[in-house]
Amino acid sequence: MWNNPAIQGEIFAKTGETLDQPSLEVLRRLLAWGPMHPTALAKLLGTGPSHVSKIVRELETDGLVQRIAHQSDGRATLVRIQTARNQQQVTAPGWKLTSRFHELGRRRLTK
Numbered sequence: 001m002w003n004n005p006a007i008q009g010e011i012f013a014k015t016g017e018t019l020d021q022p023s024l025e026v027l028r029r030l031l032a033w034g035p036m037h038p039t040a041l042a043k044l045l046g047t048g049p050s051h052v053s054k055i056v057r058e059l060e061t062d063g064l065v066q067r068i069a070h071q072s073d074g075r076a077t078l079v080r081i082q083t084a085r086n087q088q089q090v091t092a093p094g095w096k097l098t099s100r101f102h103e104l105g106r107r108r109l110t111k
Contacts, residue, residue: 019062022047022055027064027081035068035080 019027022045029044030036042052056079059065063082070076 022051023059026052026055026059026079030065030079030081035078037070037076037078041079 066082
């Protein structure tokens, strides 16, 4: 039920969240599994690499994710959750949502 795009859209509209469902799904995957290759994200989302690239680019612009070099293969790129760099970023709606995801994950791990 909670993954239903219509329900999520209604919840986001009421809370003022501006991220769309695919962007939130990328954030959820990265929070759950850590840095990922864009191709792996595309497979998990059931979409193509160009769509994931667009989503990641928008999340990068919002300061929520960043692309980093793969540790063992410098040619490959991974996507990871970005840490807040300044107070303006911390108060952005998308960043607040990402922080809530982090907190929920921490609570579940400590139970």
